[in-house]
Amino acid sequence: MAFEGLAERLQGTIQKIKGKGKVSEQDVKEMMREVRLALIEADVNLKVVKEFVKKVSERAVGVEVMKSLTPGQQVIKIVQDELVALMGGEQSPINFNNKPPTVIMMVGLQGAGKTTTTGKLANVLRKKYNRKPLLVAADIYRPAAIQQLQTLGKQLSIPVFALGNDVSPVEIARQALEQAKEEHHDVVIIDTAGRLHIDEQLMDELKNIKALKEPDEVFLVVDAMTGQDAVNVAQSFNETVGITGVVLTKLDGDTRGGAALSIRAVTDKPIKYVGMGEKMDALEPFHPDRMASRILGMGDVLSLIEKA
Amino acid sequence: AKTRDSFTSKVNDLVARYRKVDEDFFEELEELLLQADVGFETVMELMDKLRFEVQRKNIKDTEGIQAIISEKLVEIYEAGEENITELNMQPNGELTVILFVGVNGVGKTTTIGKLAHRLKSEGKSVVLAAGDTFRAGAIDQLQVWGDRVGCEVIKQSEGSDPAAVIYDAIAAAKKRGADVLICDTAGRLQNKVNLMKELEKVHRVISREIPDAPHEVLLALDATTGQNALVQAQTFKEATNVTGIVLTKLDGTAKGGIVLAIRNKLHIPVKFVGLGEKMDDLQPFDAERYVYGLFAEGLEKELEKLDD
Ligand SMILES: Nc1nc2c(ncn2[C@@H]2O[C@H](COP(=O)(O)OP(=O)(O)OP(=O)(O)O)[C@@H](O)[C@H]2O)c(=O)[nH]1
Ligand SMILES: Nc1nc2c(ncn2[C@@H]2O[C@H](COP(=O)(O)OP(=O)(O)OP(=O)(O)O)[C@@H](O)[C@H]2O)c(=O)[nH]1
Ligand SMILES: [Mg+2]
Ligand SMILES: [Mg+2]
Numbered sequence: 174m175a176f177e178g179l180a181e182r183l184q185g186t187i188q189k190i191k192g193k194g195k196v197s198e199q200d201v202k203e204m205m206r207e208v209r210l211a212l213i214e215a216d217v218n219l220k221v222v223k224e225f226v227k228k229v230s231e232r233a234v235g236v237e238v239m240k241s242l243t244p245g246q247q248v249i250k251i252v253q254d255e256l257v258a259l260m261g262g263e264q265s266p267i268n269f270n271n272k273p274p275t276v277i278m279m280v281g282l283q284g285a286g287k288t289t290t291t292g293k294l295a296n297v298l299r300k301k302y303n304r305k306p307l308l309v310a311a312d313i314y315r316p317a318a319i320q321q322l323q324t325l326g327k328q329l330s331i332p333v334f335a336l337g338n339d340v341s342p343v344e345i346a347r348q349a350l351e352q353a354k355e356e357h358h359d360v361v362i363i364d365t366a367g368r369l370h371i372d373e374q375l376m377d378e379l380k381n382i383k384a385l386k387e388p389d390e391v392f393l394v395v396d397a398m399t400g401q402d403a404v405n406v407a408q409s410f411n412e413t414v415g416i417t418g419v420v421l422t423k424l425d426g427d428t429r430g431g432a433a434l435s436i437r438a439v440t441d442k443p444i445k446y447v448g449m450g451e452k453m454d455a456l457e458p459f460h461p462d463r464m465a466s467r468i469l470g471m472g473d474v475l476s477l478i479e480k481a
Numbered sequence: 482a483k484t485r486d487s488f489t490s491k492v493n494d495l496v497a498r499y500r501k502v503d504e505d506f507f508e509e510l511e512e513l514l515l516q517a518d519v520g521f522e523t524v525m526e527l528m529d530k531l532r533f534e535v536q537r538k539n540i541k542d543t544e545g546i547q548a549i550i551s552e553k554l555v556e557i558y559e560a561g562e563e564n565i566t567e568l569n570m571q572p573n574g575e576l577t578v579i580l581f582v583g584v585n586g587v588g589k590t591t592t593i594g595k596l597a598h599r600l601k602s603e604g605k606s607v608v609l610a611a612g613d614t615f616r617a618g619a620i621d622q623l624q625v626w627g628d629r630v631g632c633e634v635i636k637q638s639e640g641s642d643p644a645a646v647i648y649d650a651i652a653a654a655k656k657r658g659a660d661v662l663i664c665d666t667a668g669r670l671q672n673k674v675n676l677m678k679e680l681e682k683v684h685r686v687i688s689r690e691i692p693d694a695p696h697e698v699l700l701a702l703d704a705t706t707g708q709n710a711l712v713q714a715q716t717f718k719e720a721t722n723v724t725g726i727v728l729t730k731l732d733g734t735a736k737g738g739i740v741l742a743i744r745n746k747l748h749i750p751v752k753f754v755g756l757g758e759k760m761d762d763l764q765p766f767d768a769e770r771y772v773y774g775l776f777a778e779g780l781e782k783e784l785e786k787l788d789d
Contacts, residue, residue, distance in 0.1 A: 216709075282730075284730075315758075316621070317622035321618030369732065369734075396703070398584070399707060400710075406734075423586075
């Protein structure tokens with residue numbers, strides 16, 4: 174039950190305007206209806222879709238034919254370009270502190286992939302950046318959350334700081350930061366419990382952890398399959414706790430991943446990594462252009478333009 | 482149908498506050514539904530039905546329209562069937578087997594804990610099977626729930642064959658004369674062919690041991706999930722003949738509207754909703770209440786905005 178990509182959706186309109194020298198308002202309107210639909214089916218938030226379509230329409234009306242492209246092709250290109258631009262354009266590196274340790278906090282809804290990503294991220298930091306991370310088990314609520322992180326730590330041979338379920342997460346984080354200094358860890362990654370963005374008490378807990386020592390990165394971990402609600406979640410976490418970046422997980426699935434666009438639009442924070450599997454090596458840097466094509470359901474935009 | 486009446490009157494009150502039920506009103510409804518993740522196709526179908534009904538009955542006054550709206554909303558969900566939330570329990574003295582399936586992190590294990598608690602409080606003896614031998618800490622997590630609820634957990638070591646665990650668990654449950662066996666499985670994305678095959682094998686082992694089993698195959702769906710949930714439902718249904726859905730994390734701000742589309746297209750009913758992380762946070766699905774939450778709360782918000 175895969176959804177039709179934008180390419181298929183636009184074929185009809187594109188055929189119609191093929192011979193024209195200019196794209197009329199009516200042509201754009203027709204195409205934008207399809208763009209709107211494709212984005213909604215890709216789970217981009219409706220409000221974000223509306224703004225996006227408005228912006229693209231303005232650019233598309235009256236577009237002159239470039240020598241190499243037909244008007245239809247050009248409209249697709251505008252859509253693609255705007256989408257990539259909205260998604261951040263460039264890849265965004267990790268923000269390291271020049272006075273170690275660099276502190277990274279993982280936050281997000283329940284089951285998003287925080288603990289798994291904590292392990293993966295530590296693995297990347299050690300392998301690619303030659304760092305010596307300490308993982309902090311600050312989820313005292315979820316059954317066996319600590320064991321989960323400890324198991325991952327063991328798999329990776331990366332130490333995990335834990336004080337059990339009876340010490341507050343803030344205190345755990347405080348002691349972990351001390352230990353990191355003593356043992357010369359240059360990165361500390363704090364795995365926090367999943368929580369709803371509307372849970373004030375637990376959101377306060379995050380603020381208190383954050384107040385110990387301003388983290389260099391606060392990553393909002395978001396499930397790529399998230400639907401319309403992504404905007405509420407991202408906005409709340411960003412406003413109440415303050416995030417510096419996003420990790421989009423479970424992108425090895427077949428979701429279009431429109432949440433990426435929604436989150437970006439409401440927080441303006443970069444997506445830094447994507448989770449591509451359950452294993453500890455399945456974390457990759459985020460590519461805005463690939464994500465744009467994925468959301469539009471177009472494997473390769475160039476081949477689409479050739480077809481059109 | 483006491484709930485139906487109160488639901489209807491609530492919707493009536495609400496709709497009455499919109500003085501005109503005109504195109505604007507329909508558009509408002511349409512957008513609310515899209516933002517609840519119902520999905521474009523189902524929303525369009527529903528709006529068509531509403532418009533058609535309004536025309537057919539030549540309704541001009543708002544009162545008549547109100548009744549139709551509330552009626553159609555529930556109708557599209559219930560599709561003439563009643564009591565579809567009941568679990569298929571075997572007669573006393575026979576073992577009922579319930580299998581949980583779903584993608585990663587949606588709430589399978591937690592729901593198993595809650596369901597075990599619910600069944601136990603109805604006087605049933607329950608055994609749990611730790612069929613997730615893959616994810617770090619998964620067995621420990623289920624064991625914590627088993628301890629909490631007070632039921633035995635049949636398990637093997639991490640990395641062992643899930644089908645073998647389930648096979649053992651069936652034997653153990655039979656031997657103990659348990660009423661219900663609930664089987665946990667590892668989360669898996671539906672596009673992972675090998676993992677879906679593994680799940681089919683688990684299903685096969687259960688049916689081989691007890692011909693009518695599993696008596697329920699419950700798909701856990703995260704209410705925050707967007708359109709991909711439809712693909713999930715379809716693929717898991719093909720692999721394991723899903724009999725019902727548990728819609729988890731409805732205590733957040735997401736509405737899980739995709740279950741309307743799933744019900745509409747695949748005829749899988751929602752049996753329970755998850756409303757938190759505690760033992761008691763599981764409730765039988767109530768279509769009227771759910772539909773009310775889907776539409777009415779949104780309408781209320783829009784009205785508040787208008788009032789301001
Ligand atoms: N396929 C896939 N699965 C993932 C990915 N990231 C995480 N998972 C799985 O998603 C599920 C939840 O991951 P966790 O790391 O436990 O999520 P969490 O955010 O720590 O969950 P809580 O602590 O309960 O809030 C597990 O089954 C993970 O294996 C990914 O990129 N791809
Ligand atoms: N707020 C809320 N959280 C829930 C609900 N159900 C489950 N959770 C949380 O969601 C997270 C994931 O739940 P699990 O039960 O581990 O999910 P799972 O499907 O077994 O995950 P995997 O086995 O890793 O695929 C945990 O933090 C749970 O506490 C719910 O109804 N509401
Ligand atoms: Mg976790
Ligand atoms: Mg589980």
